[in-house]
Amino acid sequence: MNNNQNIIEIKDLKKGYDNGKIKALNGMNLEVKKGEFISIMGPSGSGKSSLLNMIGGLDIADEGTIKVAGIDMMTTKNLNKFRSKEIGFVFQMHNLIPNLSVVENVEIPMYETNTSSKDMRKRALDLLKSVNLGDKIDQKPTKLSGGERQRVAIARALVNNPSIILADEPTGSLDSKTGEVILDLLKDLHKKENVTLVMVTHEPYVGNMAERIITVLDGKCLTDNKTTNSK
Amino acid sequence: MSFLSLVVKNPFRNKTRSSLAIVGIAIGIMVIVALGMITGGLENSTQSTLKAGAAEITVSQAGSTGIESIGSINQTYATDILSLSGVKSTAGILRASNTTTATTSPNSTQGGFGGGLSITGIDSDKLSLMGVDSVNGTTFTNDSTNQVIIGKTEAQSLNKTVGDTINLYGQNFTITGTFETGNFMTDNGIMMPLSTLQDLTTNQNKVSDVLVKVTDNANVTTVSNTITNAYPNQLTTSTAADSANRINQGLGFISTASWAISLLAIFIGAVGVINTMVMTVYERTREIGVLKAVGWKNSRILGMILGESIVLTLIAFVVGTVIAVVGVEVLLTLVPSVGNAITPSFSIYIFLRAFGIALLVGVIGGLYPAYRASRLSPTEALRYE
Numbered sequence: 001m002n003n004n005q006n007i008i009e010i011k012d013l014k015k016g017y018d019n020g021k022i023k024a025l026n027g028m029n030l031e032v033k034k035g036e037f038i039s040i041m042g043p044s045g046s047g048k049s050s051l052l053n054m055i056g057g058l059d060i061a062d063e064g065t066i067k068v069a070g071i072d073m074m075t076t077k078n079l080n081k082f083r084s085k086e087i088g089f090v091f092q093m094h095n096l097i098p099n100l101s102v103v104e105n106v107e108i109p110m111y112e113t114n115t116s117s118k119d120m121r122k123r124a125l126d127l128l129k130s131v132n133l134g135d136k137i138d139q140k141p142t143k144l145s146g147g148e149r150q151r152v153a154i155a156r157a158l159v160n161n162p163s164i165i166l167a168d169e170p171t172g173s174l175d176s177k178t179g180e181v182i183l184d185l186l187k188d189l190h191k192k193e194n195v196t197l198v199m200v201t202h203e204p205y206v207g208n209m210a211e212r213i214i215t216v217l218d219g220k221c222l223t224d225n226k227t228t229n230s231k
Numbered sequence: 232m233s234f235l236s237l238v239v240k241n242p243f244r245n246k247t248r249s250s251l252a253i254v255g256i257a258i259g260i261m262v263i264v265a266l267g268m269i270t271g272g273l274e275n276s277t278q279s280t281l282k283a284g285a286a287e288i289t290v291s292q293a294g295s296t297g298i299e300s301i302g303s304i305n306q307t308y309a310t311d312i313l314s315l316s317g318v319k320s321t322a323g324i325l326r327a328s329n330t331t332t333a334t335t336s337p338n339s340t341q342g343g344f345g346g347g348l349s350i351t352g353i354d355s356d357k358l359s360l361m362g363v364d365s366v367n368g369t370t371f372t373n374d375s376t377n378q379v380i381i382g383k384t385e386a387q388s389l390n391k392t393v394g395d396t397i398n399l400y401g402q403n404f405t406i407t408g409t410f411e412t413g414n415f416m417t418d419n420g421i422m423m424p425l426s427t428l429q430d431l432t433t434n435q436n437k438v439s440d441v442l443v444k445v446t447d448n449a450n451v452t453t454v455s456n457t458i459t460n461a462y463p464n465q466l467t468t469s470t471a472a473d474s475a476n477r478i479n480q481g482l483g484f485i486s487t488a489s490w491a492i493s494l495l496a497i498f499i500g501a502v503g504v505i506n507t508m509v510m511t512v513y514e515r516t517r518e519i520g521v522l523k524a525v526g527w528k529n530s531r532i533l534g535m536i537l538g539e540s541i542v543l544t545l546i547a548f549v550v551g552t553v554i555a556v557v558g559v560e561v562l563l564t565l566v567p568s569v570g571n572a573i574t575p576s577f578s579i580y581i582f583l584r585a586f587g588i589a590l591l592v593g594v595i596g597g598l599y600p601a602y603r604a605s606r607l608s609p610t611e612a613l614r615y616e
């Protein structure tokens with residue numbers, strides 16, 4: 001709050017599940033600057049996904065403050081509009097719709113944006129070309145390799161020009177070589193589009209690609225270090 | 232791709248399950264449309280029994296039930312009744328039946344009910360009382376012994392036309408004309424001079440009924456009572472309105488039954504759709520989570536699932552309607568005795584009703600699953616395995 005360049009500001013955020021028995025977030029603090037690339041690391045169950053969900057407005061915290069892109073996430077209703085405008089999610093599982101073609105999958109987020117079918121198609125095709133899938137546009141996702149599917153998911157995340165990409169273990173289900181291609185793609189996007197990139201991972205070499213590494217334990221921020229990539 | 236194409240596309244993801252749901256609803260729609268076409272057809276033909284110009288009252292022997300097929304009363308009643316007040320004209324008619332014989336080709340289908348030809352003897356100048364206003368060709372002359380006219384549907388089922396010969400009671404008759412009254416019973420019969428039929432059936436001077444047409448300003452019920460009062464225990468009357476009412480009561484019952492069947496179809500169809508759509512939502516939990524993550528409004532998710540449900544029932548409407556129309560036509564062609572009696576109704580109302588029911592089933596069946604989908608918590612949906 002002291003720096004208006006911060007696109008994400010989280011203070012003492014708490015979130016419990018199962019009537020508070022599970023404390024997924026337990027006093028989380030985090031500030032992320034606009035255009036920054038950070039990675040969040042930590043053991044399984046430490047609250048990484050929960051943190052990402054709060055940032056993306058998929059769930060609402062119990063206590064604390066969280067502001068994302070100037071919006072107070074604790075009080076704003078109808079976060080779907082915020083998600084549509086500001087956030088692009090990339091999940092560990094690609095989560096593509098199996099009966100739709102690659103290009104149709106990329107168009108899905110644009111239904112909420114008053115875009116004509118023609119413009120939707122054009123935008124989706126441009127993005128698919130930029131992730132090197134220009135020749136697979138009419139394929140069904142089931143016909144694609146894991147890496148190709150994740151590239152489609154990235155195109156889908158970018159289609160509404162979000163200011164923040166939230167990637168939850170985007171390489172988690174890929175072999176390391178394919179994973180690298182995906183990471184290079186994300187890094188490129190970050191560089192070219194100046195999009196803020198928050199990536200959860202538990203693989204150190206993946207985390208090291210970011211400008212900053214946050215480690216999380218028991219729903220709290222444990223360490224916060226700049227890497228050599230830092231500007 | 233438009234949102235609408237997505238909604239139309241989605242039900243085809245699980246073809247087996249969607250097909251089963253469609254079949255279930257289509258059966259209901261089929262029953263509704265087929266019943267509607269048949270009852271509608273019956274209603275139309277009842278309407279035509281109340282034809283202007285025809286006799287309003289049928290007089291027959293007291294204690295008899297319905298239509299007598301033999302001469303049971305004296306022909307003289309026809310002239311006696313004519314003297315009563317309110318009576319404009321009368322006609323004694325003799326009803327008989329005869330199976331077709333040698334001259335009809337052996338494999339030709341038999342007309343009339345019970346496999347016999349229904350033959351009415353009547354004076355040619357009284358034909359209008361039977362509802363025969365005009366004859367295509369010429370009518371028989373009253374003293375002829377070898378001339379008949381034939382109803383349109385009977386002519387069709389016997390494959391006869393003006394100038395052809397027909398064998399009745401072992402005698403050849405020339406068809407001098409055809410007629411159409413709109414009453415399926417009448418149109419499914421043959422008419423010849425009264426005296427000729429009396430001679431052939433040894434019913435000289437006897438008739439089955441006396442048809443009575445009332446004067447223009449007379450009340451049918453009053454005249455009917457005058458007749459029964461004039462000949463107590465001898466004659467009984469029935470009015471065209473009476474029999475139309477009886478038929479209408481029967482139709483009313485069929486109509487109530489078809490609404491009950493419709494309701495049952497709605498219920499069964501809706502249960503099938505709810506089941507199908509709940510399964511769909513369940514299987515697509517993660518996907519719904521993703522749609523929420525990419526910014527879809529809850530109302531859009533609701534609209535998608537509800538729309539998919541309506542797509543299912545509208546396909547069922549088309550399938551059910553086509554089967555009903557084809558099925559009724561095939562049935563009426565295969566069973567000509569029924570086919571001659573009923574001209575199925577193609578009233579737009581029948582199809583609109585079926586369409587409305589299909590839409591209703593789609594909405595009722597889709598509402599709950601759609602609501603559930605729209606209310607899913609995105610994080611839980613995304614964690615769903």
Ligand SMILES: Nc1ncnc2c1ncn2[C@@H]1O[C@H](COP(=O)(O)OP(=O)(O)O)[C@@H](O)[C@H]1O
Pocket residue numbers: 017018022023024042043044045046047048049050051610611614
């Ligand atoms: N929707 C939920 N319902 C119940 N428990 C949850 C839910 N989301 C997360 N949790 C629990 O909260 C804790 C943190 O989970 P998560 O944020 O997914 O951790 P991570 O992503 O670091 O593995 C875990 O114990 C997890 O089981």
Ligand SMILES: [Mg+2]
Pocket residue numbers: 048049050168
């Ligand atoms: Mg996680």
